[in-house]
Amino acid sequence: MATITLDKTTIKAGETAVVTFTVGKTHTMSTLNRDGVRTVMNVTITGGTIGGYDFRYVDALSTATTQAYQGIFTPTANLDRTECTIRYDAPGTANDATSATFIVDTRAPTLTGTPTIGNRNLIHANQVTTISFVFSEQLNQASFTMSDLTIPAGMGRLQNLRTTDGGRSWQVDLRAPANLAANTEVKDLQIGINMAGITDVAGNPGTGNVNLVTYNIDNKPPSATIVVSLIPTTSDNDRLISIAITFDEEVTGFTADNIDFSNVHVGARPGADRTGALNRSPDGRTYTLTYTVAADTEGATNTVRLFNLNTIRDTAGNAVAVNPTSNNFEIDARAPTVTVTMDKERLTAGETATVTFTFSETVPGFGDTSIVMHGANGALSNLRQTTADGRVWTATFTPTASLSNARSQISVNYEGIRDRYGNGRSGLSAAHNYTVDTAVFAIISATVNGRQLVLQYSDETALDPDQTHNAPNDAFVVLVDGVRNNVTGVLVDAAAKTITLTLDSAVTRGQQVSVAYDDPSTGDDPQAVQEATTGNDAASFAAKPATNVIPSPSAPDASNGSNGSNASDALDSDYDSVPNAQENQAPGLLRPDGSAGLDGDGNGDGIRDSEQVAVGSTRDLTLVAGSQDGKLIPGSNARITELVRSDAPASLPKGMEMPLGLTQFRVGLSEGRYTESFSLYVDPATGATGYWVKNSAGTWVNLASAPYGGKMSTEGGRTRLDFQIQDGGQYDADGLADGNITALGAAAKMPLSIVGQSPQVESHGYWF
Known part of the structure; x- marks a missing residue:
């Protein structure tokens, strides 16, 4: 019977085995070609090959009935403990044979799967964690020792190397240094295996050095920096605040609630005003938050900081220990304001004044075009910035010559003026009032009392x-x-x-x-x-x-019974220089149904004129001071102190008629008012086309016309002339801005054909 034997039962990498075939004496196993190479026939081999040159007849092993052949078995590379056989299946059955099973293991041991470490971050001295790893096959346990593992010097030590399943699965403990210093932070430390120092059961050694796991030694708390910046927007007085918190490493547990706003003195707080959620960067190091500043707020000193630090931890579990504070930042969502002042409130001939514009903050966009002058009565020049911070500007005002107590105002138009953050507002600033009095020999008032008539000249006059x-x-x-x-x-x-x-x-x-x-x-x-x-x-x-200026007689004391208790029985109840009896003769306005109105109620407001200090009447006319369409402006405190009539001047411009003659009145103004509105009611039969006064050039002008802000209308069967006069203006006869208006004018008529007559045509003046 034929046999097949090998001289090894296990063949590892780098080894071969001798295979011996014993067959019958007369059996032929191979043929010899002309190159001397034997070809083995009918042989099935697993796990390797038998080379032709190595196959030979072995005489020493042959007997009288058998003959022996030998060959060299070379194992297949990179086989991992494979059970193999060699089978000879010749024609017939007498020489068939199969070898015993043998092992071919030509693969070096390797790590398989992903090694694990219980805690990659060591934060305490002597802290221990376990590393687990698996090889591709069982090891020769005796070949794998602690000396085959590598660890960075001083970064802890490895101990208790052990297998859990007889040599394939292993564990080793990693212990942190016993003298771990505070604030130590070393990342990505590597533990390795010297594979060349270990073998599998078959004796195949590993190759090279491989990384087993990485770990960190980290007991250093994370730190952060906070940067706050303002984001301009396209809207006036609207700002966004951006807060960026950057940590030196990845952290978790950080939310908007960790930001302390207690030192932000003005502006909105995160919450409902927040424009977006807290944004986290992909690496977990940077967080940003944006929120809106409350309107009309500003503050120069603001900071934010972190609190509730224990909730903010790095990946090792260390909590933030130091409370960082942001840079100081300024909040400004308030538009600038300006105060206008002058070093002289009243300017005389030869004088100039310094005008100062003091802004609440720096305004780079301020210039001449932003200055508004109402009735300037002079010129402004040399506008210049006088402080380095851009808040204070000055200019020189030169008054117009030959003006008498001309009242003027100066203000600033806010349009186009922006602070450095783009905040702005509209409209005009509060106006500053001043007076130009540069006329010499200008009579600013004429008063009479008894036998004394006093002419008051302007301050520019130096009388001899x-x-x-x-x-x-x-x-x-x-x-x-x-x-x-x-x-x-x-x-x-x-x-x-x-x-x-x-x-x-x-x-x-x-x-x-x-x-x-x-x-x-x-x-x-x-x-x-x-x-x-x-x-x-x-x-x-x-x-x-x-x-x-002869004073009015004192009102009678009703308590003494001399005139009874009814004030209307007094000679002049409203002290306007017109006796009650005369005022009560004023015709009332017709009612809407055409019926006659109340006598003595010349403006149709339901109250007798003799009982109102701002309404004065004679039989022919009614004057209303502080008027709005003939009725008193609510809250007006205007009062008529004089209302007298006189004959028309002997010399009038051609075509002008004054059926009622001249009317002179004096009115005290409410505090803070500089211009007063008036209404004068007259009979339409007079043909009056306006309320006419002389201007400073001696020309008669119609104040009850659109160019002068007035109008003429019909009400209750009467003609109503509405007009305005400025305290101290050229139509205020006393020329003083003293809270009183004195006027001398007339409800007059003139043919429309000569309206606008040029001064060359008529030496007496012309009309508007």
Whole structure:
């Protein structure tokens, strides 16, 4: 019977085995080709090959009945403990044979799967964690020792190497250093295996060095920096705040609730005002939060910091220990404001004033075009920045010459003015008031009381105090109710800038007075009103109304029973210089149904004019001060202190008629008002086309016309003339911005054909 034997039962990498075939004496196993190479036939081999050159007849092993052949078995590479056989299946059955099973193991042991480590982060001294790993096959346990493992020096030690299943699955313990220093942070430490030092059961050694696991030694708390910045937006006074918190390593557990806003003194807090959620970067190190600043808030000192630090931990589990604080940041969602001041509130000839514009903050966009002057009465120049922070600007104001108590305002138009963050507002700033008084020999008031008529000149006037340099009595013409009242004395008070005229007869309350001056000669001479030091004569002036300042009689005391308890029984209940009896003759406005209105209610408001300080009437006209379409403006405190009528001037412009003559009135204004509105009711039969006064050039103008902000209308069967006069303006007869308006004008008519007549055509002036 045939046999097949091998000289090894296990063949590892790098080894071969001798295979012996024993067959019958007369059997032929192989053929020999011409190159001397035997070809083995009918042999099935697993796990390797038998080389042709190595197959040979072995005489020493042959017997009388058998013959032996031998070959070299070379195992297949990279087989992992495979059970193999060699089978010879010749024709017939006498020489068939199969070898015993043998092992071919030509593969080196390797790590398989992914090694695991119980805790990759060691944060305490002597902390122990277990590393588990598996080889591709069982090892020769004796070949694998601690010396085959590598670990960075001083970074802990390995101990208790062991197998859990007889040599394929293994564990080893990693212990942190016993003297672990505080704030130690070493990342990605590697533990390796020297594979060349170990063998499998068959004895195949591993190759090279392989990394087993990485670990970290980390007991250093994470730290952070906070940067806060403002994000401009396209809307005025609207800002976003961006907060960026950057940690030096990945952290978890950080939320918006860890941001402390207690030192943000103004502005919105995160929450409902937050424009977005807390954003986390992919590496877990940077977090950002954006929120809106509350409108109209600003503050220069603001910081944010972190708190509730124990919830913020790195991947090793260390909590943030140091509380970081952001950079200081400024919050500004408030538009700038400006205050306008002048170093002179009243400017005289030859003077200039410094105008100062003080802004609440830096304004790079401020310039000449932003300055608004109402009735400038002068020019502004040399606008310049006077402080390094850009908050204070100054300019020089030069007044217009020959103006008498002209009242003006200066303000700033906020449009186009922005602070450095783009905040702005619209409209005008609060206006600053000033007065230009550059006229010489300008009479700013004329008052009469009894026999004394006082002419008050402007501050620019320097009257010659020498009484021998004075005008004669007859240079002044004073008319009282149209009748001349001779001047018996002229007294100059240079310090007070007044000339007091003594009249021949005393003026009584309610009489209308005018005064005119005619320089006695054409040249400069001592017998005239003269300027001190120069000897220049004052110019003549036409008739001016003088305010009758004789006080009203005291109201009767109703408590003594002299006139009963009804105030309307008083001589002049509203103290407007018109007796009640006269005011009660004013015709009332027709009612909507055409019926007659209440007598004495000239503006149709249901109250007798004699009972209202802002409404005054005569039989022919009714004046309303503080008027809105003929009725009193709610809350107005205007009061009429004088209302008198006089004859029309003898000389009027061509075509002008004054059926009611001149009307002079004096009105006290509410505090804080500089311009007052008036309504004058007259009979339509007068043909009045407006309320006419003279301007500073002596030209008659119609204040009840659109160019002057007035209008004419019909109400209740009467003609109503609406107009405005500015305190201290050119239509205020006393020329003083003193809270009182004195006017001398007329409800007059003129043919429309000559409206707009040029001054060259008519020497008396022209109309508008």
